[in-house]
Each structure stands twice: as C-alpha cells, then as structure tokens.
Amino acid sequence: MASVSIPLLQALTQELSGIPASPGDLAIAATQLGSQLDGLARLDDLELLAVEPATVLVPSPEAPHAA
Amino acid sequence: MPPDDLARLSIAEAGDLLRRRALSPVELARAHLERIQRLDRDLLAYITVLRDEALAAAAAAEQEIARGQYRGPLHGIPIALKDLVMTRGVRTTCGSRILRDWVPDTDATVARRLADAGAILLGKLNMHEFAYGPTGVNPHYGTSRNPWDRHRIPGGSSSGSGVAVAAGLAAGALGTDTGGSVRIPAALCGIVGLKPTYGRVSRAGVIPLAWSLDHVGPMTRTVADAALLLQALAGYDPADPTTATRPVPDYRRATQGEVRGLRLGLPKDLFFERLDPEVRAAVAAAARTLEGLGAVVEEIPLPKIHHAGPASFAILAAEATAYHEPYLRTRAAEYGEDVRARLTTGQFVLAHQYLKAQRARQVIRAEVDAVLTRVDALLTPATPVPAPRLDEREITMDGVTEDARWWLIRCTRPINVTGHPALSVPCGLTAAGLPIGLQLVGRPFDEATLLRLGHAFETASPLKRRWPALGP
Numbered sequence: 001m002a003s004v005s006i007p008l009l010q011a012l013t014q015e016l017s018g019i020p021a022s023p024g025d026l027a028i029a030a031t032q033l034g035s036q037l038d039g040l041a042r043l044d045d046l047e048l049l050a051v052e053p054a055t056v057l058v059p060s061p062e063a064p065h066a067a
Numbered sequence: 068m069p070p071d072d073l074a075r076l077s078i079a080e081a082g083d084l085l086r087r088r089a090l091s092p093v094e095l096a097r098a099h100l101e102r103i104q105r106l107d108r109d110l111l112a113y114i115t116v117l118r119d120e121a122l123a124a125a126a127a128a129e130q131e132i133a134r135g136q137y138r139g140p141l142h143g144i145p146i147a148l149k150d151l152v153m154t155r156g157v158r159t160t161c162g163s164r165i166l167r168d169w170v171p172d173t174d175a176t177v178a179r180r181l182a183d184a185g186a187i188l189l190g191k192l193n194m195h196e197f198a199y200g201p202t203g204v205n206p207h208y209g210t211s212r213n214p215w216d217r218h219r220i221p222g223g224s225s226s227g228s229g230v231a232v233a234a235g236l237a238a239g240a241l242g243t244d245t246g247g248s249v250r251i252p253a254a255l256c257g258i259v260g261l262k263p264t265y266g267r268v269s270r271a272g273v274i275p276l277a278w279s280l281d282h283v284g285p286m287t288r289t290v291a292d293a294a295l296l297l298q299a300l301a302g303y304d305p306a307d308p309t310t311a312t313r314p315v316p317d318y319r320r321a322t323q324g325e326v327r328g329l330r331l332g333l334p335k336d337l338f339f340e341r342l343d344p345e346v347r348a349a350v351a352a353a354a355r356t357l358e359g360l361g362a363v364v365e366e367i368p369l370p371k372i373h374h375a376g377p378a379s380f381a382i383l384a385a386e387a388t389a390y391h392e393p394y395l396r397t398r399a400a401e402y403g404e405d406v407r408a409r410l411t412t413g414q415f416v417l418a419h420q421y422l423k424a425q426r427a428r429q430v431i432r433a434e435v436d437a438v439l440t441r442v443d444a445l446l447t448p449a450t451p452v453p454a455p456r457l458d459e460r461e462i463t464m465d466g467v468t469e470d471a472r473w474w475l476i477r478c479t480r481p482i483n484v485t486g487h488p489a490l491s492v493p494c495g496l497t498a499a500g501l502p503i504g505l506q507l508v509g510r511p512f513d514e515a516t517l518l519r520l521g522h523a524f525e526t527a528s529p530l531k532r533r534w535p536a537l538g539p
Contacts (some may be wrong), residue, residue, distance in 0.1 A: 003208075011414060012414075012415060013414065014187070015412075017414045019388075019392060019395050019396060020395070020399060021399075021411045021414075022399075024404075025407055025408045025411040026081070026411065027247050028412070029408060029410035029411045029412040029415060030410070032408075032409070032412045033412060033415055036377055036380045036381070039374070039376060039377030039380070039422070040377045040380075040381060040420050040423070041163065042374065042377070043374055043377060043378065043423050043424065043426075043427045045421075046371060046374060046427050046430045046431075047373070047430075048423065048427060049425075050428065051426040051429050051430060052429070053422045053425035053426045053428075054279070054425050054426075054428050054429050059212065061339075062308075064252040064524075
C-alpha cells in the first residue's frame with residue numbers, strides 16, 4: 001500500500017480545494033487513497049493512449065443479440 | 068385470507084386477485100401497514116410511512132378497478148421507494164440529517180411511472196446515508212436489520228428496500244445501484260434485485276451518488292415480479308438524456324422462455340477468488356442446476372476486470388465529492404463519520420486519475436462485450452460472503468484481511484463500471500441460515516435473457532418461497 005502524507009492532504013484542502021476537513025477525516029482519506037494508488041497506476045497496463053474517456057457513459061451500441 | 072398471508076403474496080399473485088376483484092387494494096394495503104406497524108420497530112426498514120395516503124390511494128384504486136378502469140398488473144400493489152427517489156409533497160431524506168426535512172415539489176420519473184401504473188406508495192425506505200456505502204449502517208435513522216439474523220447487516224445502500232421486501236413490509240421496492248446497492252442487499256436479504264443496463268431506466272429526480280455509475284432498479288421476491296416492475300419503469304425519458312430510445316420489450320413474456328441451449332460463462336478472474344466456502348458451493352450448485360435445465364456452462368477469461376475496482380474508486384469518489392461539495396463547505400458536521408470521510412477522500416482524486424479511470428472503463432467494457440458475443444450471460448456470486456455481523460469491520464479469508472465494504476462490493480461494482488445489466492437471485496442458505504445470492508450479467512439491454520434465466524433457476528430451486536423467521 002502506498003503511503004500518503006496527512007500534512008500534504010491538509011495543505012491541499014487549505015490551499016487548493018478549499019473544502020474543510022478534520023484531522024480524523026484526513027487520516028482516513030490518506031489510508032483510502034494509499035490503498036488505491038497502486039491500482040490506479042496499473043490502469044496504464046490497459047494501453048489507454050488511443051482511448052477516449054467515457055465522461056458520461058452513454059448507452060452501449062446496439063448489441064446484435066440483445067432482445 | 069389472513070393479513071400475513073396477503074403480505075406474502077407475490078406481485079403477480081396479488082395482481083391476479085386484484086384484477087379479478089377477488090382482493091381489495093385497501094385490504095392488501097392494510098395488511099402491509101399492519102405488518103409495518105408490528106415489525107418495523109425492530110427492522111427499521113422505513114424512514115417515512117404514508118399510512119393515510121396509502122389507504123386513500125388504495126381506496127381510489129379499488130373504485131377504479133370496480134369501474135372497469137384496470138390499469139395493469141401493478142394496479143393496487145403496495146410498493147415503497149428508497150428515500151432518495153424524489154416524491155412530491157413527501158420528505159426525501161436520502162438517509163441523511165442534512166435533508167431530514169426536505170420536501171420535493173416534484174416526483175422522480177420512476178415514482179411517477181409507478182404511480183401511473185396504479186401502484187400504492189406505502190412509504191420511503193431507509194438507506195446508507197446518501198447511498199454512499201454497501202452496509203446500510205445509518206447513524207441518523209438507525210440501521211435496518213437483516214430479517215434473517217437481526218445481528219447482521221442487510222447490505223446497502225438500499226438497505227430498507229432489501230429488508231422491506233424480504234420481511235413482507237412491501238410487495239416490491241425500488242433501490243439504486245452505484246457499486247452494487249441493489250444487488251448486495253438483495254443477496255444478503257434473500258430477494259431478487261435487478262440493476263438494468265445504464266440508460267434503460269431514468270435517473271431523473273433520483274438524488275445522485277455518481278452520475279455515470281448510478282442505476283435505478285427493482286427489488287422483489289420473485290424474478291417475475293422484477294419483470295413487472297421493470298416493464299413499468301423502462302424506457303426513454305426526456306428528463307434524463309442518458310436514457311435509451313430503443314423499444315422496451317415484453318419482459319413478462321421473457322420470463323417464460325426456455326433456457327435450453329443458452330451459454331453461460333464463469334469468469335474465474337476476480338469473481339471466484341477468495342470466496343466464502345458456502346458461497347462457492349451454492350454458486351457451483353446453481354451452475355449445475357442451470358446445466359440440468361439445458362444451459363451450457365463454461366469457464367471464460369476476463370483478465371481486465373481486475374482494473375474495474377480502482378476505476379470505480381476514482382470515478383465514484385470524484386463524482387460524489389463534486390455533487391456534495393456545497394454541503395461539505397457548509398454542513399460537514401451533519402454527515403455521518405463514514406460518509407464524510409469518504410467524501411473528504413474524493414477531493415484528492417486528481418483530474419487525470421479520474422479521466423484515466425473513464426478511459427479504462429471503455430477498455431473493460433469492451434472486454435465484457437467481447438465475451439458476451441461468445442456466451443449469453445455471465446454467472447458469478449453476487450457477494451463473496453454472506454451478511455457480516457453489525458460490528459464486523461474487517462473480514463479475513465485465505466489469509467487476506469480487508470475492510471468488510473471491499474468484500475461486499477467486489478463482484479458487483481465492476482458491472483457498474485461497464486453498465487451491463489445484472490440480476491441477483493437467491494441461490495442458497497448457509498448453515499447459519501443466511502441467504503446467498505447468484506449474479507447473472509447480460510448483454511446491454513438484454514435484461515430479457517437475465518429474467519428468463521433467473522425465473523428458470525428460481526423455479527427449479529428448492530429455496531423457492533423461503534421466509535425469514537420474524538417471530539410474532
């Protein structure tokens with residue numbers, strides 16, 4: 001699990017996002033983020049260079065076998 | 068018929084009696100309201116009970132049916148809505164303190180469609196606060212109790228929906244599903260839960276958790292009842308531009324079809340890793356049952372599905388925090404601790420991570436689409452474990468310890484990432500008497516095949532019509 005610094009998160013809330021957060025919530029956030037960072041980095045394994053984002057997932061194309 | 072027996076009728080059974088005027092909608096509504104009064108002090112399925120409104124609507128339905136103005140199979144059927152579905156003139160709390168007294172001035176499209184079909188609204192159902200959690204634990208209204216064991220969670224976030232339907236406190240209910248919130252409580256409470264294809268059912272007027280992952284779906288005691296509710300709910304809605312314009316098939320007829328020759332894929336990747344042994348055995352037995360009905364079952368690879376978890380995390384966290392940002396700035400102290408901490412986390416998901424997740428989603432969906440050209444549906448557990456205890460924060464299996472929440476959502480959240488339809492059907496009970504859910508995943512907009520498979524399995528299953536022991 002990656003390590004995420006609580007003081008870094010504190011600085012980000014104060015200087016960038018402006019969303020207030022308690023030390024307790026930041027500690028949980030650090031743990032949750034740390035548990036996900038490796039998985040987020042591994043998304044690169046999917047070779048995404050030619051893939052556009054689905055910012056809003058539109059209905060899938062007509063499926064040939066769908067009822 | 069005794070009131071408790073009336074409350075145990077399926078929607079299809081009650082609807083048939085109502086159509087033939089062999090049962091009064093008022094009698095049926097009273098049976099449910101009496102049961103709510105008697106049992107819900109312990110079960111905590113409801114946040115708001117609409118006793119007078121329900122009886123008035125039932126009386127009106129009775130008069131309409133007597134005049135020959137029968138609207139269809141939901142006319143006079145008592146149902147309930149998860150309390151994030153907007154209802155005009157009725158408070159919609161989202162299971163939160165922040166919206167405790169909020170009364171919308173409009174109905175969600177799904178609420179209006181059920182009312183137009185003649186369904187009787189009994190009330191609004193408990194849930195995980197703002198739908199942000201799979202346990203159903205709620206610090207504001209109390210945690211709904213699993214009717215099969217009141218010391219265990221019902222699953223969430225549509226916890227009250229699962230409990231109300233399982234305990235006969237509503238004939239059917241609506242839930243919403245962003246990472247499994249229809250299918251998890253359905254599995255843990257021993258009922259049927261359907262997450263339709265993204266775009267099949269309108270989200271307009273349903274308070275979002277994450278716009279691109281949210282789905283609205285029926286929760287019922289039988290697959291045929293899920294088909295009846297979906298029939299009323301499905302279809303294009305100009306108020307929700309993500310709804311599809313393609314025609315809505317006859318779902319009731321779909322449940323009657325044969326399953327002989329249908330091909331089912333068992334994706335061993337992710338879905339069958341680290342399972343509770345009783346869940347593994349029940350799902351294997353379900354596969355054999357479907358094989359006995361003539362389906363062909365084969366293992367299939369789905370290696371990219373492992374990436375769905377991180378993608379789901381980034382999308383859900385970022386979208387939820389974006390929606391809640393105004394409340395976080397002004398009313399943060401009014402959230403429950405678990406939800407506020409999760410919303411705090413979302414502000415640290417970087418924009419490029421969110422977009423990477425949305426790009427990954429296309430690749431993962433394409434892999435599932437490709438597999439579904441070879442097989443008609445996927446067959447998996449709905450949850451890797453049966454209902455955890457109320458105080459069980461972590462679960463260890465095969466030497467791996469993780470937060471109970473991650474265990475609960477592992478098999479369901481990938482299908483929110485891909486948007487495919489998925490059905491949870493009861494497939495067994497553990498030795499301790501806890502329900503186990505089977506998940507069937509289908510092609511986009513092919514809910515009909517899932518309903519056909521689910522109904523055939525349910526009919527062949529020895530579990531049919533088992534009820535939790537609820538006491539006097």
